[in-house]
Amino acid sequence: xxxxxxxxxxxxxxxxxxxxxxxxxxxxxxxxYEPRNLEEQLSIFEEKLAKSFPIIVAExxxxxxxxxxxxxxxLRIAYQFTVEHSVYVSKDYHKKGIGKLLLAELITLAKxxxxxxxxxxxxxxxxxxxxxxxxSGFEMIGTIKxxxxxxxxxxxxxxxxxxxxx
Ligand SMILES: CC(C)(COP(=O)(O)OP(=O)(O)OC[C@H]1O[C@@H](n2cnc3c(N)ncnc32)[C@H](O)[C@@H]1OP(=O)(O)O)[C@@H](O)C(=O)NCCC(=O)NCCS
Numbered sequence: 001x002x003x004x005x006x007x008x009x010x011x012x013x014x015x016x017x018x019x020x021x022x023x024x025x026x027x028x029x030x031x032x033y034e035p036r037n038l039e040e041q042l043s044i045f046e047e048k049l050a051k052s053f054p055i056i057v058a059e060x061x062x063x064x065x066x067x068x069x070x071x072x073x074x075l076r077i078a079y080q081f082t083v084e085h086s087v088y089v090s091k092d093y094h095k096k097g098i099g100k101l102l103l104a105e106l107i108t109l110a111k112x113x114x115x116x117x118x119x120x121x122x123x124x125x126x127x128x129x130x131x132x133x134x135x136s137g138f139e140m141i142g143t144i145k146x147x148x149x150x151x152x153x154x155x156x157x158x159x160x161x162x163x164x165x166x
Contacts, residue, residue, distance in 0.1 A: 001060060003098055005105050008055035008067065010042060015064035016057070017041045019088050028123045028155050031148040045069075054109045058089070058098050065093040068102035070110060073119050081116035087132075094128075103136050111164050118164065123148065124156040133160045 008016075021035040036044075045055055048071045058066035070085035087102045110118055120138060122129045130140070138160040148155035 001096060003065075003096075003101055004059045005056055005101060006059065008045065008049075008057050008069075010045075012057050012064050012067070013038060013042050013045065016067050016088075019067070019090050022091065023088065028125050028148070028150055029129070031123070031150060031155065033150065052113075053083070054106070056102060056105055056109075058102055060093065060098075065090045066098045066102055068106050070106055070118065081114075082119060083110060083115055083117075084119045084121060085110075099132055100136065103132075107136070107162065107164065115164055118162045120160040122158045122160060124158050130158060130160070133162075136162070138162045 017036060017038055020030065020041065023029045024032045024035055048055060048069060051071065053069060053071045055069040056067065057064045058068075066087070066089035068085065068087040070083040073079050073082040073084040085103075085106050087099050087106070089099045089102070107118065118138075120129070120133050122133070124130075124143065134140075139162070140158060141161045142159045144157040144159070146154040147157040
């Protein structure tokens with residue numbers, strides 16, 4: 001299976017939205033209740049690109065099957081060398097190495113942008129993502145207990161961190 005990574009363009013947004021909305025509707029991976037619409041997702045991405053943050057997609061046979069991006073961890077200026085990232089792969093393409101490729105590319109881009117550290121905020125029920133990040137060198141640094149509430153239960157957020165400089 002040949003996987004191509006490339007920068008996002010707005011025609012990718014519908015395929016990405018399908019992946020995001022699947023995760024909103026069926027999982028605790030995203031702390032939202034309602035599916036997003038295309039306009040909302042286009043404007044979320046436009047805002048990130050306007051701030052020079054990268055958005056990348058993974059394609060198999062010209063079909064977008066995954067994406068990744070990073071942007072501010074928090075908005076205050078002193079956080080400017082810290083970013084929070086997201087990597088999502090369509091569920092039919094999990095465990096084929098696509099997430100690992102996307103995350104490696106985000107790490108490369110973040111180093112080029114002279115950033116200091118990347119943070120993953122992961123729901124504690126999502127142990128796949130915890131393993132995935134450990135496998136790419138991220139270290140677990142803490143848990144924010146009961147930071148979310150979805151599907152009639154409290155959710156805990158695990159924070160994982162990677163330093164980008166030697
Ligand atoms: C987490 C996610 C991006 C991983 O993508 P993927 O393409 O399936 O992962 P890869 O095939 O590249 O796997 C890389 C490593 O991650 C770990 N991993 C991935 N899926 C795993 C699973 N289901 N169980 C345990 N470990 C897993 C493994 O260590 C794996 O390395 P290995 O294959 O050498 O053992 C994908 O499962 C996903 O999109 N999940 C839903 C969204 C999400 O949780 N995103 C992360 C929030 S930032």
